[in-house]
Amino acid sequence: MFVEDMVHLGKVRSEIREIFEYGNKRKQEIGAENVFDFSIGNPSVPAPESVKKAIIDIVENGDPVATHGYTSAQGDAHVRDTIANYINKKFGTDITKDNIYMTCGAAASLTIVLNAIMEKDEECIVFTPFFPEYTIFIKESGAKVVQVPGEEGTFQIDMEKFEAAVNEKTKAVIVNSPNNPSGVVYSEETIVKMCDILRKKEKEYGHPIFLITDEPYRELVYDDIDVPYMINYYDNTFVCYSYSKALSLPGERIGYIVVSNKMVDSKDAYAAVCGAGRVLGYVCAPSLFQKVIERCIDDTADISIYKTNRDLLYNSLTEMGFECVYPDGAFYLFVKAMEDDAKAFCEKAKEQELLLVPADSFGTPGYVRVSYCVQTEQIEKALPAFKKLADSYK
Amino acid sequence: MFVEDMVHLGKVRSEIREIFEYGNKRKQEIGAENVFDFSIGNPSVPAPESVKKAIIDIVENGDPVATHGYTSAQGDAHVRDTIANYINKKFGTDITKDNIYMTCGAAASLTIVLNAIMEKDEECIVFTPFFPEYTIFIKESGAKVVQVPGEEGTFQIDMEKFEAAVNEKTKAVIVNSPNNPSGVVYSEETIVKMCDILRKKEKEYGHPIFLITDEPYRELVYDDIDVPYMINYYDNTFVCYSYSKALSLPGERIGYIVVSNKMVDSKDAYAAVCGAGRVLGYVCAPSLFQKVIERCIDDTADISIYKTNRDLLYNSLTEMGFECVYPDGAFYLFVKAMEDDAKAFCEKAKEQELLLVPADSFGTPGYVRVSYCVQTEQIEKALPAFKKLADSYK
Numbered sequence: 019m020f021v022e023d024m025v026h027l028g029k030v031r032s033e034i035r036e037i038f039e040y041g042n043k044r045k046q047e048i049g050a051e052n053v054f055d056f057s058i059g060n061p062s063v064p065a066p067e068s069v070k071k072a073i074i075d076i077v078e079n080g081d082p083v084a085t086h087g088y089t090s091a092q093g094d095a096h097v098r099d100t101i102a103n104y105i106n107k108k109f110g111t112d113i114t115k116d117n118i119y120m121t122c123g124a125a126a127s128l129t130i131v132l133n134a135i136m137e138k139d140e141e142c143i144v145f146t147p148f149f150p151e152y153t154i155f156i157k158e159s160g161a162k163v164v165q166v167p168g169e170e171g172t173f174q175i176d177m178e179k180f181e182a183a184v185n186e187k188t189k190a191v192i193v194n195s196p197n198n199p200s201g202v203v204y205s206e207e208t209i210v211k212m213c214d215i216l217r218k219k220e221k222e223y224g225h226p227i228f229l230i231t232d233e234p235y236r237e238l239v240y241d242d243i244d245v246p247y248m249i250n251y252y253d254n255t256f257v258c259y260s261y262s263k264a265l266s267l268p269g270e271r272i273g274y275i276v277v278s279n280k281m282v283d284s285k286d287a288y289a290a291v292c293g294a295g296r297v298l299g300y301v302c303a304p305s306l307f308q309k310v311i312e313r314c315i316d317d318t319a320d321i322s323i324y325k326t327n328r329d330l331l332y333n334s335l336t337e338m339g340f341e342c343v344y345p346d347g348a349f350y351l352f353v354k355a356m357e358d359d360a361k362a363f364c365e366k367a368k369e370q371e372l373l374l375v376p377a378d379s380f381g382t383p384g385y386v387r388v389s390y391c392v393q394t395e396q397i398e399k400a401l402p403a404f405k406k407l408a409d410s411y412k
Numbered sequence: 413m414f415v416e417d418m419v420h421l422g423k424v425r426s427e428i429r430e431i432f433e434y435g436n437k438r439k440q441e442i443g444a445e446n447v448f449d450f451s452i453g454n455p456s457v458p459a460p461e462s463v464k465k466a467i468i469d470i471v472e473n474g475d476p477v478a479t480h481g482y483t484s485a486q487g488d489a490h491v492r493d494t495i496a497n498y499i500n501k502k503f504g505t506d507i508t509k510d511n512i513y514m515t516c517g518a519a520a521s522l523t524i525v526l527n528a529i530m531e532k533d534e535e536c537i538v539f540t541p542f543f544p545e546y547t548i549f550i551k552e553s554g555a556k557v558v559q560v561p562g563e564e565g566t567f568q569i570d571m572e573k574f575e576a577a578v579n580e581k582t583k584a585v586i587v588n589s590p591n592n593p594s595g596v597v598y599s600e601e602t603i604v605k606m607c608d609i610l611r612k613k614e615k616e617y618g619h620p621i622f623l624i625t626d627e628p629y630r631e632l633v634y635d636d637i638d639v640p641y642m643i644n645y646y647d648n649t650f651v652c653y654s655y656s657k658a659l660s661l662p663g664e665r666i667g668y669i670v671v672s673n674k675m676v677d678s679k680d681a682y683a684a685v686c687g688a689g690r691v692l693g694y695v696c697a698p699s700l701f702q703k704v705i706e707r708c709i710d711d712t713a714d715i716s717i718y719k720t721n722r723d724l725l726y727n728s729l730t731e732m733g734f735e736c737v738y739p740d741g742a743f744y745l746f747v748k749a750m751e752d753d754a755k756a757f758c759e760k761a762k763e764q765e766l767l768l769v770p771a772d773s774f775g776t777p778g779y780v781r782v783s784y785c786v787q788t789e790q791i792e793k794a795l796p797a798f799k800k801l802a803d804s805y806k
Contacts (some may be wrong), residue, residue, distance in 0.1 A: 296421050
């Protein structure tokens with residue numbers, strides 16, 4: 019009667035959502051301050067003051083019809099121009115507004131790009147661990163998901179396994195760095211090797227293999243870590259960006275796609291993106307927030323708290339005996355479960371009121387994700403619980 | 413290399429867009445005040461003052477993280493509750509927040525519903541004239557478009573033709589009233605007859621046939637015209653609503669789907685909507701504007717100017733000898749071209765600097781759409797041009 023897959027996807031909550039709902043119930047039972055919820059990747063810092071100022075100024079002084087009016091499907095020309103200039107200045111590229119397509123956030127960017135390029139039965143590679151919704155988006159485009167396990171322990175790309183996975187059906191590769199759920203940033207060395215393999219395989223099979231970079235966490239890196247800008251390393255790249263994390267605007271659904279100007283048939287690629295956006299019902303990205311982005315292009319939310327949290331959590335947990343992947347970015351700590359079954363480990367954590375996410379659905383059984391986009395105080399209060407959890411395995 | 417259909421859809425601008433671009437060029441050549449652009453269905457009145465107040469109050473006094481944070485995928489619970497109560501009070505229904513799914517506007521509502529219910533090779537009926545993007549949305553869901561011609565002259569539903577078009581593959585019917593491009597509102601008589609046929613056919617074929625109502629123009633009706641609320645007439649109804657026209661917020665992409673509580677397996681239907689939204693990459697509807705809607709639920713933009721325009725344009729054009737469909741709603745006048753070829757007629761109109769849209773792509777060759785969401789002054793200034801156009805056919 020209804021499309022069965024859709025009913026199923028609508029009914030089956032993601033594992034993260036299940037834990038989140040459990041947490042809400044538990045908080046009502048024993049008080050919010052006694053539950054240590056590390057399950058959700060929701061920015062915990064507000065948008066910068068400049069966002070508030072921009073919104074108020076635009077609605078008070080902007081043309082009232084244009085402020086909330088349709089923009090062109092690809093986004094307001096001035097906004098796209100501002101973004102292109104910003105990217106060029108920051109990364110030394112030479113794109114223009116005609117390489118930028120504004121979207122309703124990273125998920126929209128990904129579904130649009132996938133629908134623009136993937137044909138039935140073609141393959142899209144993802145590296146584990148990966149954001150579970152990728153599989154849903156890839157399948158919707160008609161294509162197949164191919165999982166390539168990341169390098170155990172570092173979760174950089176395992177080049178041998180990657181090369182072995184590429185075949186003539188491979189049309190695209192999704193890269194997510196800084197990574198959800200591992201917090202890992204792919205090094206320049208990793209990027210260069212991966213791109214070399216891709217170029218070699220493109221020649222071998224006589225058709226392009228597209229790189230899709232999903233980078234909502236680009237600005238969330240700590241210390242002096244560099245996140246290589248992919249279109250400087252590989253021509254056939256689509257960048258999927260979102261302001262959800264950088265400006266703490268996840269609910270506003272605002273981001274963009276960059277279609278590299280060096281891509282093969284770049285204009286056709288851009289047209290395909292426009293066509294896919296149209297087909298999926300994305301008329302335009304929200305107009306007020308397009309204009310907000312233009313004014314706040316240089317800003318980010320105050321992400322220093324994430325570094326504080328990262329350092330506190332990583333140092334404390336490793337000291338307690340947990341094996342943690344060192345996270346250079348995002349706001350996740352990826353921790354090896356102290357038994358084979360990560361779900362059982364998370365159940366045991368619940369006994370200490372710790373809510374962690376088993377990483378099975380991320381393609382990496384045996385690990386758990388700890389989201390540290392929380393108040394630092396919560397981490398401080400949770401440390402004895404982590405200690406008890408570790409001790410229970412001794 | 414890219415999906416061919418997508419490249420094509422991205423390159424081929426809609427006819428309306430082509431005319432709009434021509435208009436911009438022409439305005440630069442001879443001055444904006446000398447071009448009479450009736451091509452675009454963009455609200456010409458600003459959002460009400462209450463929208464501005466709500467935005468400023470929310471960003472100044474709301475919780476800064478929650479204001480721009482993710483809502484649940486189906487939308488903020490309080491917002492959905494407010495909308496359900498509003499609908500119940502206005503239309504005597506008994507829905508709850510669990511029948512409401514917030515969307516990024518009407519196009520998103522339609523693509524989500526279609527992806528939730530349509531399987532490959534099933535058929536979806538549309539009545540001419542219809543909004544051309546319907547065909548794109550229906551095809552994307554894998555289904556087939558079946559056009560049923562509206563009643564010549566009145567553009568109510570032709571019941572004989574409709575009944576003949578329904579077959580065992582018919583899964584859905586899209587109804588758009590007030591109608592783009594004709595301005596026609598389906599009478600209660602039309603609705604009752606159509607629903608009777610649908611119920612009869614459901615019995616005959618032993619499966620539900622869903623009604624999808626696309627109603628962004630619901631509030632744009634003049635005089636004492638009543639727009640029947642479909643879920644009171646037919647149980648298997650999905651209502652696709654948008655605030656684009658009622659609140660003049662077309663660029664903000666905010667609307668909702670109502671899954672009738674009386675629908676067969678209503679909970680599965682709602683789940684399928686949630687699943688389809690997830691698959692298409694709609695994480696949630698824009699969060700700030702969800703909260704704005706909650707506060708402005710009783711308001712509309714000042715749409716009185718559209719009635720002024722409707723009366724002026726309809727009366728003047730019929731007096732000049734144009735055959736016009738009387739528009740009870742929306743902001744379009746549907747005019748019979750004075751020669752068989754509406755495109756040729758529109759070219760002739762261009763000689764008078766009148767920009768009209770031939771309705772071929774709406775499924776009704778021989779007609780043109782005149783959008784009167786413009787300043788009344790533009791209509792007044794354009795009347796001599798319309799007169800010259802009419803005279804040129806005498």
